Amino acid sequence: MNPIYFTPGPSQLYPTYQQHLQYAMDLQLGSINHRSNVFRDIYKHTDEQLRKLLNVPSTHSIFFASSATELWERILLNLVAEKSYHFVNGAFSKKFFDFAQLLQKNPMQIIANDGQGFDMNQVEIPNDIELICTTQNETSTGVYTSSTQLSLLKDNNPHALLCSDLVSIAPYSSIDYTKLDCTFFSVQKAFGMPPGLGVLIVNHQCIEKSIELKKKGYNIGAHHTFESYQKNYLQFETPSTPNVIAIYIIGKIAEDMNQKGIDNIREEIKLKAEMLYNFGNESQLFTPFVESETHQSDTVIVLNSSVDSSIIINHLKEKGFHIGSGYGSYKKNHLRIANFPATSVDEMNQLIELMKEFELSYL
Amino acid sequence: MNPIYFTPGPSQLYPTYQQHLQYAMDLQLGSINHRSNVFRDIYKHTDEQLRKLLNVPSTHSIFFASSATELWERILLNLVAEKSYHFVNGAFSKKFFDFAQLLQKNPMQIIANDGQGFDMNQVEIPNDIELICTTQNETSTGVYTSSTQLSLLKDNNPHALLCSDLVSIAPYSSIDYTKLDCTFFSVQKAFGMPPGLGVLIVNHQCIEKSIELKKKGYNIGAHHTFESYQKNYLQFETPSTPNVIAIYIIGKIAEDMNQKGIDNIREEIKLKAEMLYNFGNESQLFTPFVESETHQSDTVIVLNSSVDSSIIINHLKEKGFHIGSGYGSYKKNHLRIANFPATSVDEMNQLIELMKEFELSYL
Structure with missing residues (x-):
């Protein structure tokens, strides 16, 4: 793959x-x-x-x-x-x-x-x-x-x-x-x-x-x-x-x-964003950086990372999933995950499962 | 082709x-x-x-x-x-x-x-x-x-x-x-x-x-x-x-x-340019626009066209050879032929033969 x-x-x-x-x-x-x-x-x-x-x-x-x-x-x-x-x-x-x-x-x-x-x-x-x-x-x-x-x-x-x-x-x-x-x-x-x-x-x-x-x-x-x-x-x-x-x-x-229909595309992105934020809300290692829900982006989800972000980024990369590090001074403390139309609900699900597995093995 | x-x-x-x-x-x-x-x-x-x-x-x-x-x-x-x-x-x-x-x-x-x-x-x-x-x-x-x-x-x-x-x-x-x-x-x-x-x-x-x-x-x-x-x-x-x-x-x-070697590329372009200018020098319909040889470009050869340039351009296009019209006010009076590394001596030869045939049939 x-x-x-x-x-x-x-x-x-x-x-x-x-x-x-x-x-x-x-x-x-x-x-x-x-x-x-x-x-x-x-x-x-x-x-x-x-x-x-x-x-x-x-x-x-x-x-x-x-x-x-x-x-x-x-x-x-x-x-x-x-x-x-x-x-x-x-x-x-x-x-x-x-x-x-x-x-x-x-x-x-x-x-x-x-x-x-x-x-x-x-x-x-x-x-x-x-x-x-x-x-x-x-x-x-x-x-x-x-x-x-x-x-x-x-x-x-x-x-x-x-x-x-x-x-x-x-x-x-x-x-x-x-x-x-x-x-x-x-x-x-x-x-x-x-x-x-x-x-x-x-x-x-x-x-x-x-x-x-x-x-x-x-x-x-x-x-x-x-x-x-x-x-x-x-x-x-x-x-x-x-x-x-x-x-x-x-x-x-x-x-x-x-x-495909722009409404369908938007619904799919909304769903994938909810999946990611739900993961963040339940996670002990990776919590949403933007606290106010009205200001949380659905297309670029930023999570605080309690572990050096490069550790999980490299772990996911080995599994074939590339995600972004934090920007600038947040490089090690944030994960940035794009939620664009090119990735499917299934792929987002796989990514989240891998992050959950990482968290379980890490804690 | x-x-x-x-x-x-x-x-x-x-x-x-x-x-x-x-x-x-x-x-x-x-x-x-x-x-x-x-x-x-x-x-x-x-x-x-x-x-x-x-x-x-x-x-x-x-x-x-x-x-x-x-x-x-x-x-x-x-x-x-x-x-x-x-x-x-x-x-x-x-x-x-x-x-x-x-x-x-x-x-x-x-x-x-x-x-x-x-x-x-x-x-x-x-x-x-x-x-x-x-x-x-x-x-x-x-x-x-x-x-x-x-x-x-x-x-x-x-x-x-x-x-x-x-x-x-x-x-x-x-x-x-x-x-x-x-x-x-x-x-x-x-x-x-x-x-x-x-x-x-x-x-x-x-x-x-x-x-x-x-x-x-x-x-x-x-x-x-x-x-x-x-x-x-x-x-x-x-x-x-x-x-x-x-x-x-x-x-x-x-x-x-x-x-390939830049010298070989340059020699090939030089040769193709000579072929085109020789054609122009002998042609009655298509003569070099730039008269001074020291100022004649080897990579963009411009020929005066005694016939409406669109006639020969369309004729050549039907044969699979695209050449340029004159620029701006010269649109109908010039042909512009690129002589870049992407085309071969053989292809330039074919183009010139087609132009010669056109000229023969036209005169």
């Missing part, structure tokens, strides 16, 4: 990934021109399938970049003249804030302790803030912010554009795109693909803001500006030669997911 | 590409962590093989981005405070200049008419220029600038950093890296891979310049800064999750090319 990756990205490939890759090779998609009808049809298909899967309305465009990290930069350059606001509760939301500092966007931040979330009704955001940056699923600590809370944030702050990093949660969370101006994610998490593609979903207000900033003389960058994205998108092209094969495959995987 | 792509990128895949891809899948490289030893060993191997193939000395580091287009931006942000200088003789060198304008780098340009090159001894570059940007092989028009001319440019202008875009020519040209501070290329040209990876090769002066600009308060961007690249490179890591599989495969293809 091949090892199974429960790592929080790169992660287990979606079961149909390899067959789509083989078909892409058979179609010679690695050699096709990105300004041809073959490519335009691919982009159109991927756009349709992602739109259906994520429930994206026609107010929003779907663009491609190389990674979510690149997109942090593009979003800040294109949507902020002077001031952004950041919800920081872990390493990745902090990096988004750090990018804003490097790009000299005078960012403000509200910080929650690691493992804790925010109550959006308690947060006051100044009137001069142009962009609010949130991270729905903090991959480093497994803290989740509900879509309802994100929508509330927009209701309370209609003066600012609202952006949410959906890395490690899309397509699991159900987003109300009438409230979210800008979202993005990378494909090596819950879409079960190798890294190399980022997806950006923005509405017309974002594109207009970017054009306005450029007109006013702000440096919005040269590559992947929202204006160049949109201009090319109108004919299902990209500003420059993109990762054609990844754009093809994410469309096919979204199609597979649509056929 | 599968169609053969003589298009100037994306182009024919290198003959060993698919076997390396399959092996990458077998190794589950799509799921591995980019901060693991498995990835570090991949980066190290690719670094070694590219270094050997391109004769890159230890003064230079090798970094990865998503495309050459992205790298235009990164290079300008990291190496220019106030002023860049651009050799423009076609659409792609012009885009490099356009990026500098968008990034507000007060760029200067010297323009050659389409199809013409430069004599570097005739060019005077102001003393306040920080970065000289050249394009060794202008993919839009098939104009080549010799490595000797590039070196001469550095000898004449030691005050500036010298950059050359090697898209559509690396690894064919032999570069003297004691003269070139910065070079870059994408993999969907002469390396015979699908798009999705750019390669950047810079020396210590470039990294120091970037650090100096940041210290002085210039906005050098947040993603893929030269400082973050170098810091990660020292342990064979990347600033963020990269296109792992493409980094693996370019290392394997470089290894294949090293085994």
